[in-house]
Amino acid sequence: MARTLPPLLPRLTRLLRGLGARIRQARLRRAYAAETVAQRAGISRSTLLRVERGDGAVALGIYARVLQALGLESDFDSVATDDALGRKLQDAELGVRARAPRRPRKSSP
Numbered sequence: 001m002a003r004t005l006p007p008l009l010p011r012l013t014r015l016l017r018g019l020g021a022r023i024r025q026a027r028l029r030r031a032y033a034a035e036t037v038a039q040r041a042g043i044s045r046s047t048l049l050r051v052e053r054g055d056g057a058v059a060l061g062i063y064a065r066v067l068q069a070l071g072l073e074s075d076f077d078s079v080a081t082d083d084a085l086g087r088k089l090q091d092a093e094l095g096v097r098a099r100a101p102r103r104p105r106k107s108s109p
Helices: 010-029 034-041 045-053 060-069 084-094
Strands: none
Touching (some): 010 060
């Protein structure tokens, strides 16, 4: 039975549509037919068209395959490289560390 996913937030939907449009534009600039890119990526033409529409239900690995077929796989490496918020949160945790409380000593008889 297929699992139903909750809908994507509007901002994420817009980002994926933009990514899909840029992928389509890259394919057209290279004058590649959709069938050619789909074959190189090892996917169906209909899946490629879903990628180019920015469909959020398409697996991330499929996007990576399409980028590789277009020679843009190095762009995939730049995702989440500048994680300023993550670094701030990590730095905030560094100063919070504290020693464990002392254990009471057992008295000897």
